[in-house]
Amino acid sequence: MSLIHKVEKHAIMLTGIVLGVFVFSILYAQRTYRTDVPECLPFDKAYTEPAIRQIDDHTMQVFAVASMWNFEPSEIYVPVGTEVDFFLSSKDVVHGFNISEKNVNMMAVYGSINKTTVKFDKPGVYDIVCHEFCGTGHQNMKAQVIVNVPSKTQKP
Numbered sequence: 436m437s438l439i440h441k442v443e444k445h446a447i448m449l450t451g452i453v454l455g456v457f458v459f460s461i462l463y464a465q466r467t468y469r470t471d472v473p474e475c476l477p478f479d480k481a482y483t484e485p486a487i488r489q490i491d492d493h494t495m496q497v498f499a500v501a502s503m504w505n506f507e508p509s510e511i512y513v514p515v516g517t518e519v520d521f522f523l524s525s526k527d528v529v530h531g532f533n534i535s536e537k538n539v540n541m542m543a544v545y546g547s548i549n550k551t552t553v554k555f556d557k558p559g560v561y562d563i564v565c566h567e568f569c570g571t572g573h574q575n576m577k578a579q580v581i582v583n584v585p586s587k588t589q590k591p
């Protein structure tokens with residue numbers, strides 16, 4: 436006689452299958468839709484100052500800082516075809532960081548840095564909105580990524 440009941444064995448197997456489907460979905464999305472899985476970096480004060488850095492012709496870094504109730508920088512000019520690394524932090528409470536057209540869904544948490552990479556292939560205006568209720572000004576908390584042809588000057 437086995438130590439594990441038959442029903443229990445089935446439950447364990449089912450759990451394994453469901454977990455497998457989840458992991459597969461993440462890997463599949465990463466490959467097929469080039470969805471970047473956000474990472475949590477060790478906290479570093481250097482990322483908590485809002486900044487836009489052009490690394491080379493195709494790479495930028497944005498240090499995005501959320502606070503009640505805005506994002507800094509609030510306008511990010513990006514040349515078409517640029518890959519942008521967003522480093523996100525918060526000055527106070529937990530905020531959201533959502534670019535729905537690019538499947539970006541991150542949390543801005545005080546004392547931590549979250550990072551994701553987004554490639555902007557098409558010109559246009561991409562809204563960044565806070566999708567985590569953070570107080571009375573929550574609904575006004577937004578920023579924009581303006582993807583345009585190269586050589587437009589950056590705003591600080």
Ligand code: CUA
Nearest residue numbers: 530565569573
């Ligand atoms: Cu910040 Cu809602």
